[in-house]
Amino acid sequence: MQSVTLKVEGMSCGHCVNSVEGAVKKLGAAGKVDLSAGSVTVEFDESKVSVDTIKEAIEEQGYDVAK
Numbered sequence: 001m002q003s004v005t006l007k008v009e010g011m012s013c014g015h016c017v018n019s020v021e022g023a024v025k026k027l028g029a030a031g032k033v034d035l036s037a038g039s040v041t042v043e044f045d046e047s048k049v050s051v052d053t054i055k056e057a058i059e060e061q062g063y064d065v066a067k
Contacts, residue, residue: 004051005041007066008033008058016063023057 008020017033020040024031029044042054055065 001043002046003041003043004054005039006051006055006058007039009038009064009066011035011038011063019061020058020063023061024054027054027057029054 011017011020011033012035017035020033021031024040024042024044027044027049029042029049031040031042033040040058044054058065
């Protein structure tokens with residue numbers, strides 16, 4: 001398992017947390033949002049999903065992931 005913390009812009013409420021964590025979960029990864037820090041820490045199996053795929057899934061929810 002690999003862990004990465006991504007800076008996510010545009011999150012401001014519980015719905016945002018659920019959207020981001022849900023998008024990550026659909027990929028088979030585990031995400032934990034830190035709303036005050038504007039970030040999400042994701043644990044994932046790098047043989048099954050890439051960081052780029054995780055970023056795309058979050059961006060599809062309407063948030064910006066810092067590159």
